[in-house]
Each structure stands twice: as C-alpha cells, then as structure tokens.
Amino acid sequence: MKKERISNNVIRRLPMYLRxxxxxxxxxxxxISSNELGRxxxxxxxxxxxxxxxxxxxxxxxxxxxxxxLREQVARILGMTQGFTAVIxxxxxxxxxxxxxxxxxxxGIKLTAAFDANPDLIGKEMDxxxxxxxxxxxxxxxxxxxxxxxLTVPSSIAKNMAKTLADCGVKGIWNFTNVDLELENPEVRVxxxxxxxxxxxxxxxxxxxxxxxxxxxx
Amino acid sequence: MKKERISNNVIRRLPMYLRxxxxxxxxxxxxISSNELGRxxxxxxxxxxxxxxxxxxxxxxxxxxxxxxLREQVARILGMTQGFTAVIxxxxxxxxxxxxxxxxxxxGIKLTAAFDANPDLIGKEMDxxxxxxxxxxxxxxxxxxxxxxxLTVPSSIAKNMAKTLADCGVKGIWNFTNVDLELENPEVRVxxxxxxxxxxxxxxxxxxxxxxxxxxxx
DNA sequence: TAGATTGTTAATCGATTAACAATC
DNA sequence: TAGATTGTTAATCGATTAACAATC
Numbered sequence: 424m425k426k427e428r429i430s431n432n433v434i435r436r437l438p439m440y441l442r443x444x445x446x447x448x449x450x451x452x453x454x455i456s457s458n459e460l461g462r463x464x465x466x467x468x469x470x471x472x473x474x475x476x477x478x479x480x481x482x483x484x485x486x487x488x489x490x491x492x493l494r495e496q497v498a499r500i501l502g503m504t505q506g507f508t509a510v511i512x513x514x515x516x517x518x519x520x521x522x523x524x525x526x527x528x529x530x531g532i533k534l535t536a537a538f539d540a541n542p543d544l545i546g547k548e549m550d551x552x553x554x555x556x557x558x559x560x561x562x563x564x565x566x567x568x569x570x571x572x573x574l575t576v577p578s579s580i581a582k583n584m585a586k587t588l589a590d591c592g593v594k595g596i597w598n599f600t601n602v603d604l605e606l607e608n609p610e611v612r613v614x615x616x617x618x619x620x621x622x623x624x625x626x627x628x629x630x631x632x633x634x635x636x637x638x639x640x641x
Numbered sequence: 642m643k644k645e646r647i648s649n650n651v652i653r654r655l656p657m658y659l660r661x662x663x664x665x666x667x668x669x670x671x672x673i674s675s676n677e678l679g680r681x682x683x684x685x686x687x688x689x690x691x692x693x694x695x696x697x698x699x700x701x702x703x704x705x706x707x708x709x710x711l712r713e714q715v716a717r718i719l720g721m722t723q724g725f726t727a728v729i730x731x732x733x734x735x736x737x738x739x740x741x742x743x744x745x746x747x748x749g750i751k752l753t754a755a756f757d758a759n760p761d762l763i764g765k766e767m768d769x770x771x772x773x774x775x776x777x778x779x780x781x782x783x784x785x786x787x788x789x790x791x792l793t794v795p796s797s798i799a800k801n802m803a804k805t806l807a808d809c810g811v812k813g814i815w816n817f818t819n820v821d822l823e824l825e826n827p828e829v830r831v832x833x834x835x836x837x838x839x840x841x842x843x844x845x846x847x848x849x850x851x852x853x854x855x856x857x858x859x
Numbered sequence: 860t861a862g863a864t865t866g867t868t869a870a871t872c873g874a875t876t877a878a879c880a881a882t883c
Numbered sequence: 884t885a886g887a888t889t890g891t892t893a894a895t896c897g898a899t900t901a902a903c904a905a906t907c
Contacts, residue, residue: 432898434845438838446821456864468864469900476866484865485907501841502848516741520734521836530840570847595847597840603664612850614843616836618739620656622748622815623719625832627652629788629813630720632830650874674888686888687876694890702889703883 429477436474437501439464444494456487503531508569509597512584513576514539514554517599521573522549532571536563557584564591573597574604585613647695654692655719657682662712674705721749726787727815730802731794732757732772735817739791740767750789754781775802782809793817803831 443464447455457468464471475481475488481496482488498504509532511518518537527534537549538557545556555563572588574581574596581600586607588596595612598604604613661682665673675686682689693699693706699714700706716722727750729736736755745752755767756775763774773781790806792799792814799818804825806814813830816822822831 430898435838435842437845438835438841441841442835442837458864467900469902470898472864472866473899480866482865483907484905485863487864500845502844503841505844505848505851507844507847516734516738520738523734525836530837530844532840532844571843594850595843597843610850612843612846614839614846616834616839617656617660618743618834619660619748620653621832621834622745622750623656623659623721624653625789625813625815625830626720626723626725626748626750627655627718628830628832629725630723632828633723633812648874676888685876687878688874690888690890691875698890700889701883702881703887705888 433474433477436466437497440474441494441497441501444490444497447490448494452490454487455490455493457482460488498531501531505531506533507531507571508533508535508567509571509573510535510569511537511552511573511575512557512560512588513574514541514544514549515575515577518573518575519549521575521599522552535567535569538563560587561591564593568592571595571597573599575599578602651692651695654684655715658692659712659715659719662708662715665708666712670708672705673708673711675700678706716749719749723749724751725749725789726751726753726785727789727791728753728787729755729770729791729793730775730778730806731792732759732762732767733793733795736791736793737767739793739817740770753785753787756781778805779809782811786810789813789815791815791817792822796820 443460457471460466461468461471472482475493475496478496478500481493509527511522511534514522514537518539522534522537534552537552537554538560539545539554540557544554547554569591570593572593572595574585574588576584578600581598581602582604585596585598585604589606589608589611593611595614596604596606598613598615601617601619606613661678675689678684679686679689690700693711693714696714696718699711727745729740729752732740732755736757740752740755752770755770755772756778757763757772758775762772765772787809788811790811790813792803792806794802796818799816799820800822803814803816803822807824807826807829811829813832814822814824816831816833819835819837824831
C-alpha cells in the first residue's frame with residue numbers, strides 16, 4: 424500500500440538500502456529476503472518490509488526480493504533516474520575534494536560546471552568540469568537551468584551566494600558551509616553538511632563509553 | 642532528573658543547541674526561555690526542556706536559561722572540555738580541506754599530527770600540523786596516545802588503515818571514506834560521513850516537491 | 860504440494876507534546 | 884507579591900516490531 428506522506432526516518436534509510444544493495448550486486452547476490460537483509464543491516468525484517476511497502480510491492484511471497492530490481496526501485500524513488508544536473512560553487516579545498524573524489528555520477532547526478540572567483544582557476548578544467556567566473560553565474564544559469572548547487576564557498580559569502588543561486592532558480596542547495604542560509608525562497612530545498620555535528624556526536628559517544636568504563640572500575 | 646541512557650535523538654540535537662547558543666552569545670544574548678529558543682530552532686518548548694532535563698537542571702524557574710552557562714553545560718556534555726586529541730590520516734584533497742577549513746579547536750579537539758605516504762608531503766607542515774610518514778604511525782602512537790583518528794585515505798586502503806588505528810588504541814574513528822570499516826574492536830567508536838546519503842536525500846526531497854507540483858497541475 | 864516469505868494489520872514501544880505544580 | 888518559566892508527570896502521537904493470512 425502506497426503511503427501519502429513518507430516519514431523522514433524512512434527516507435533517510437533509503438540511501439543505506441541503496442548502498443547495501445549495490446554491495447550485494449557487486450557480490451553477485453541476486454535474491455535476498457527481508458530476514459537476511461535485516462541481519463546484514465542491523466534492522467528487523469519487519470522494518471524492511473514496512474519501509475519498502477511505503478512505495479509499492481517489490482518482493483515476491485515465498486521468494487524474497489530480486490536484488491537488481493529492488494536496487495532499481497530504490498534508485499528511482501531517490502530520484503537518481505531523473506537526470507538531475509549540478510554545479511559546484513567555490514573551488515577551494517572542499518570543492519576540489521568533491522570534484523575529484525566524490526562520484527556524482529554514482530548518485531545519478533551530472534556535474535556540469537564549477538564556479539570560482541579566482542582568476543587562476545577561471546577557464547581551467549578540473550576532472551573534465553569547466554571552471555567559470557562566479558560573476559557570470561546568473562547569465563550561465565539563464566542558458567543552463569540546473570537542479571542542484573553544491574555550495575563550497577567561504578563562509579563569509581555563503582549567504583549572498585545562496586541568495587543568488589535561489590534567484591537563479593536552483594531547486595536544491597547542498598550546503599557545505601557552516602552558515603545557516605536563511606533563504607526567503609521556501610521552494611528551494613537545502614541539505615546541510617554539518618561536519619562539527621558529526622564530530623561532536625563522536626566526542627559524546629567516546630566520553631560516554633569512558634564514563635561507563637570508569638563506573639565499572641568503581 | 643538525570644536519565645540512565647540518553648536516546649540518540651537527544652544526543653544528535655545537542656550539537657544543534659551548541660551552534661544556536663554560540664550564535665546567541667555572538668549576539669550578546671544572555672538569557673533565553675525554552676519558548677524563545679524553541680521558536681528560533683523549530684522545536685517545541687517542551688522538547689527543549691525535556692532534552693536538557695536529561696542531563697541536569699540548567700534553568701531557573703520564572704527566568705529561563707543563562708545562555709553562557711547553558712552553552713558551557715552542553716559543551717561539557719559533548720566532551721568538548723575533555724581535551725581530546727586527534728590526528729588526520731591521509732592528506733589528500735579531503736584531508737587538506739579539513740585541516741585548512743574545519744576548526745577542530747572550535748569542537749574542543751586538538752589536531753596534533755597528520756599522516757600520509759606521499760614523500761613530497763612527509764616532513765612538511767600544514768597549518769602548523771606536522772605531516773609524518775604513514776608507515777611510522779604505530780611507533781608514533783606508542784609515544785603519543787591519541788583519542789580520535791580522522792580517516793581521509795583512499796577507499797582502497799581504508800579498511801587496513803582502520804584496523805591499524807584500532808590496534809594503536811584509538812578511541813574513535815571519524816570516517817570520511819565510503820567504506821564500511823567492519824572493525825573487530827567493538828570498543829572503537831566509528832562515525833561515518835556518508836556524503837552520498839546526504840545528496841540522495843536532497844535528491845529525494847527535490848523529486849518529491851516536483852511530484853507535488855505536477856499533482857497540483859493535474 | 861509444502862515451505863518460505865511477503866504485505867499488511869494489530870500490538871508495543873518510545874519519543875514528543877501538553878499540562879501543571881513548584882518556585883524563582 | 885504577581886508573573887513567568889522551569890522541571891516533571893501524564894497524555895498523545897508516531898514509529899517500530901510482532902503476528903498472520905495471502906500467495907508464490
């Protein structure tokens with residue numbers, strides 16, 4: 424039964440399923456039950472069946488799920504087959520790292536251009552991606568409507584650049600700056616990468632286990 | 642009332658509180674009520690009071706919370722005052738970006754060294770952090786016990802390096818590779834940065850809003 | 860067919876929200 | 884003191900898990 428509104432928890436699990444299914448395909452596993460998939464991922468079989476049933480009926484009773492088919496469905500649900508395009512704005516260390524090491528293609532996203540204000544970079548290419556002058560961004564967007572902007576500019580100009588991108592009609596911003604963008608365009612989706620949140624969480628669980636160790640000694 | 646075991650949801654919100662409290666302090670706000678803080682963060686006042694009450698009584702009836710004091714408490718809970726040390730393993734683009742742009746200090750963590758196998762880098766410094774030969778890592782750890790390893794090596798060697806680090810007695814690994822580390826040392830905490838999960842989530846919510854738009858047109 | 864496993868409904872569990880006495 | 888706001892208990896809501904008929 425397809426659900427009207429899918430909960431955030433379910434959606435955040437979809438990319439995890441995708442990774443595991445890719446992994447299974449790489450190992451030539453063609454068929455898997457919710458039981459086995461749950462064991463591999465640390466979920467209950469119930470949860471797995473509930474999650475997928477939000478989007479349709481992808482399995483077969485008595486058999487399980489065909490891995491390649493399920494993988495395709497998950498990819499489709501995540502929008503990976505929609506041919507989304509992206510540009511990267513800010514080719515500093517982080518932008519550089521993403522262009523070189525992050526496979527946009529593997530997420531079904533075509534990286535078409537990069538923008539920076541540094542004259543040494545403008546006109547160059549990076550892994551086949553042309554680098555344009557950030558000042559020409561609005562003109563470029565008028566000719567090349569683009570779905571996603573990867574924001575890797577210095578924090579100081581993040582808010583302004585985000586505003587420009589929103590005005591250019593971008594549908595989503597993948598925000599690597601630690602700045603709260605506060606856009607006035609509610610139709611623009613923002614996904615923040617908060618490195619510090621992640622590191623602080625790690626700090627917490629380390630502290631916690633230290634405390635437990637101490638508690639035992641006492 | 643202090644709780645025995647704190648739920649993950651609460652812990653994941655602590656860094657968000659920290660960011661907002663830092664922000665408030667930067668704006669010289671000295672006092673805040675759960676009502677106002679909730680309005681600013683999109684939480685209910687109830688949730689905020691519940692969250693903090695897991696760790697103690699930080700407010701005053703009829704007054705609210707003193708921002709600097711609450712900030713210190715949150716920082717303490719997150720382990721930021723424990724003087725954790727970290728090293729960065731792999732000084733490619735991502736490692737480079739983190740050393741240069743991510744403020745480890747702001748998370749209360751002292752970055753003491755970097756490791757790489759590239760002879761051009763070994764012996765150099767980067768933002769005041771010395772770069773050592775990755776092959777000498779175990780010896781170095783014997784002399785300099787370190788809490789956290791930031792793993793930014795190529796995927797191909799991620800698993801091996803993680804094993805080495807675990808054997809060296811690291812307490813936590815902040816994993817930027819897209820590899821499931823599968824450590825045999827259960828006492829080593831791992832926090833994964835899965836860029837693709839985040840981007841795919843963005844792709845989903847963009848697709849979703851596109852679908853809603855279409856549905857309205859029909 | 861018999862066994863296995865799904866999709867879905869019902870039960871449980873946990874997290875969020877509301878309410879309110881305590882108290883600054 | 885009176886008003887405000889906490890900390891906490893109770894109520895609600897939603898998410899996860901269990902159970903099971905349907906069926907491959």
